[in-house]
Amino acid sequence: MTQKRGAFITFEGCEGAGKTTVLHHLYHMLEEQGYKVLKTREPGGIEIAEKIRTIILDPVHTEMEERTEALLYAAARRQHLVEKVVPALHEGYTVLCDRFIDSSLAYQGYARGVGIEEVFQINKFAIGDYMPDKTIYLDISPEVGLSRIKQNSDREYNRLDQEKITFHHRVYEAYSMLLDKFPNRLTKVKADQPIDQVVQSVLTNIEDYLRGIEE
Numbered sequence: 001m002t003q004k005r006g007a008f009i010t011f012e013g014c015e016g017a018g019k020t021t022v023l024h025h026l027y028h029m030l031e032e033q034g035y036k037v038l039k040t041r042e043p044g045g046i047e048i049a050e051k052i053r054t055i056i057l058d059p060v061h062t063e064m065e066e067r068t069e070a071l072l073y074a075a076a077r078r079q080h081l082v083e084k085v086v087p088a089l090h091e092g093y094t095v096l097c098d099r100f101i102d103s104s105l106a107y108q109g110y111a112r113g114v115g116i117e118e119v120f121q122i123n124k125f126a127i128g129d130y131m132p133d134k135t136i137y138l139d140i141s142p143e144v145g146l147s148r149i150k151q152n153s154d155r156e157y158n159r160l161d162q163e164k165i166t167f168h169h170r171v172y173e174a175y176s177m178l179l180d181k182f183p184n185r186l187t188k189v190k191a192d193q194p195i196d197q198v199v200q201s202v203l204t205n206i207e208d209y210l211r212g213i214e215e
Contacts, residue, residue, distance in 0.1 A: 006089035010100040013138035016145025041098035043076035052076040057158035070108040110174035138191035142168035
């Protein structure tokens with residue numbers, strides 16, 4: 001098959017939504033269909049951003065101020081974008097990214113109280129015109145997501161795991177607001193289904209989008 005141009009597809013959701021697992025399955029499925037696919041994550045994906053990730057998510061750094069946190073995420077995002085994502089898009093890859101700008105809007109902008117518009121402007125400076133082409137939002141309640149995390153001994157323990165349930169409810173509220181703010185870009189998929197059903201729903205959405213840009 002011929003792939004005319006790259007597409008930037010991001011995956012969003014509250015803690016325990018299953019983004020990493022779903023992305024992993026989608027990566028292999030799209031590869032089997034003949035797509036050039038790159039998978040990556042935020043914060044991280046390249047050496048500098050991974051080092052910033054360590055600083056942000058270190059459970060010891062409880063004194064980190066909200067705006068400092070927002071700026072660090074934006075800095076990691078910029079370096080990851082210019083070093084890894086943009087070159088891949090120019091080479092025709094479909095880039096699958098675990099989190100991007102919407103996470104900052106939800107977590108720092110709304111849940112931390114910095115302001116969605118304020119964080120959006122910080123990130124516009126960081127990413128320029130490179131907004132995601134398509135975003136899959138995996139919808140799951142904070143209670144179910146956090147319960148999944150407790151049962152997953154392989155998952156890293158990070159600073160966000162120290163937050164109270166009220167914080168995670170605010171993140172969930174923020175994503176509902178972002179679905180209204182970016183209805184053409186964000187697609188909601190129920191994530192409290194069996195994993196194979198979630199993966200199939202996401203695959204159908206992504207296939208429809210990719211076919212649309214290839215026509």
